[in-house]
Amino acid sequence: MSSNTLKEEILKLKEDLDVTIVAHFYQKDEVFELADFTGDSLELAKFAARDKNPNLVFCGVGFMGQSVKILAPNKRVLMPKMACCAMAKMIDVNYYDDNVNILQKSGIKKEDIMPVTYINSSAEVKAAVGKMGGYVCTSSNAKTIITKALQSGKKILFVPDRCLGQNIAIDMGLKSCVVGDGSDPKAADIICYNGFCSVHQLFDVEDIEFYREKYPDILIVTHPECKPEVCAASDFVGSTSQLIKYIKELPVEQKVAVGTEYNMVNRLREKNTYVLSSSKPECPTMNETRLEDLRDTLLLIKKGDYEGEILISEETRKYAFEALNRMFEI
Numbered sequence: 001m002s003s004n005t006l007k008e009e010i011l012k013l014k015e016d017l018d019v020t021i022v023a024h025f026y027q028k029d030e031v032f033e034l035a036d037f038t039g040d041s042l043e044l045a046k047f048a049a050r051d052k053n054p055n056l057v058f059c060g061v062g063f064m065g066q067s068v069k070i071l072a073p074n075k076r077v078l079m080p081k082m083a084c085c086a087m088a089k090m091i092d093v094n095y096y097d098d099n100v101n102i103l104q105k106s107g108i109k110k111e112d113i114m115p116v117t118y119i120n121s122s123a124e125v126k127a128a129v130g131k132m133g134g135y136v137c138t139s140s141n142a143k144t145i146i147t148k149a150l151q152s153g154k155k156i157l158f159v160p161d162r163c164l165g166q167n168i169a170i171d172m173g174l175k176s177c178v179v180g181d182g183s184d185p186k187a188a189d190i191i192c193y194n195g196f197c198s199v200h201q202l203f204d205v206e207d208i209e210f211y212r213e214k215y216p217d218i219l220i221v222t223h224p225e226c227k228p229e230v231c232a233a234s235d236f237v238g239s240t241s242q243l244i245k246y247i248k249e250l251p252v253e254q255k256v257a258v259g260t261e262y263n264m265v266n267r268l269r270e271k272n273t274y275v276l277s278s279s280k281p282e283c284p285t286m287n288e289t290r291l292e293d294l295r296d297t298l299l300l301i302k303k304g305d306y307e308g309e310i311l312i313s314e315e316t317r318k319y320a321f322e323a324l325n326r327m328f329e330i
Contacts, residue, residue: 003030006291010034013298020051021294023059025240026261026286031059031294040240041119042138045071057297058310059289061085065310066123070320077310078301080293083285085120087225090195091160093124099179099193103157106185114154116145117323118161120197125159127316130323137327139224140239142168146190148330155185160195167224167231200225202281203259208233211257211274220276221246222259230259244268261286 011034014021022044023035032038037047041064048056049071056075058065061083068077104110115134117125126136134157137145146168149156158165162178169176169190176190177183185191203226211218221236221243231237236246240260247256247268258265259276261283266275275281300307312320 003291006295007034010291010295010298013295013302017055017298017301018053019055019057019298019301020048020053021057021059022048024061024064024286025244025264026283027059027289028263028287029267030291031289032263032267034291034294035059040138040140041067042140043241044068045119048072048075048077051075055301057294057301059294061088061285062310063088063120063122066312066320067119067324069310069312070123070126070317070324073312073314073317076306078297078306078308079289079310080297080308081289082308083288085285086198087118087120087160087195088122088125091121091125091193093128095193096125096128096159099157099159102179103155103185103191108155108185112154113157114149114152115157115159116142116149117159118142118164121160123312123316123320126320126323128319129159130319130321130326134323135326135330136323138239139164140242141327141330142224143171144330145327146172150189155188156190157193158190159193161197161225162192162194163196163200163227163231164224165190165192166228167226167237170228170232197225199261199281199283200259201227202277202279203227203230205229205233207259207276207278208257211276215255218255218257218274219250220257220259222276226259234259240264247273263287 021035022037023032045067048068056077065077065079115129115132117129119138135145166176174189177188178192178194220234222234255272257274257276262281
């Protein structure tokens with residue numbers, strides 16, 4: 001079946017159903033174009049929680065659908081593809097507990113640890129952080145959240161993205177370390193879990209040097225999930241939404257090389273926009289969702305079958321909500 005035929009079928013099904021479709025910026029164009037609302041992970045969660053339709057179809061990865069369910073437990077959240085963010089999959093509750101135990105063995109008491117989890121984590125990890133009085137953060141507000149968390153006088157355990165934690169520490173003039181890197185955690189202000197984004201790890205300083213040599217006036221913009229040395233060599237570092245805003249406000253003739261996911265970069269501007277990598281930095285899990293999957297989910301909803309629904313236990317939701325809500329209160 002052609003993509004145009006599939007799109008027509010999806011649009012017809014949408015008309016007949018009480019359903020809203022949302023899609024992350026990293027989704028394929030064909031899926032992205034059919035969404036009622038698009039955004040980064042936090043924007044999607046906030047929009048979806050306010051949305052009036054009882055059924056929400058979330059085109060993204062698992063932790064994003066879970067965030068909606070945490071914020072709006074009475075909403076039915078379905079995912080056409082139960083894709084799992086590679087970074088979020090790097091940490092579970094057992095790994096989280098292991099890292100807390102490592103810090104305790106290094107001489108840091110559990111009550112002296114303030115956990116902060118990047119939103120790119122499972123509901124279960126968010127709940128574990130919530131139980132310890134910790135916070136959720138996004139790439140756009142991580143500095144604000146960590147500033148607040150430091151007021152507790154405790155050591156920050158930042159999970160799961162080491163790069164975001166290290167970049168925030170550099171920006172704030174603080175000392176960081178990565179659990180297991182041989183450093184003394186007691187000497188660090190921000191102790192980072194050893195996780196990372198496989199897509200943003202593709203960008204290197206050599207890529208920046210290549211573009212600066214080829215186009216001396218080019219601007220380099222990167223996401224804070226990139227390596228610290230890449231961010232340090234960039235002209236602008238920001239979250240997905242911040243990157244979009246920054247680039248769209250540039251003059252059309254200004255050349256810019258962007259260090260983030262390919263699908264988003266490819267949609268930004270018609271010319272003078274380059275991907276900061278010699279390979280195609282396409283998120284494999286974000287690209288799992290196809291038009292066929294979206295169509296099939298809508299057909300199931302029409303039959304009253306809710307396969308692919310996000311379900312979270314109430315205890316997990318309760319503590320994960322506490323961690324998320326602390327972020328919203330700030």
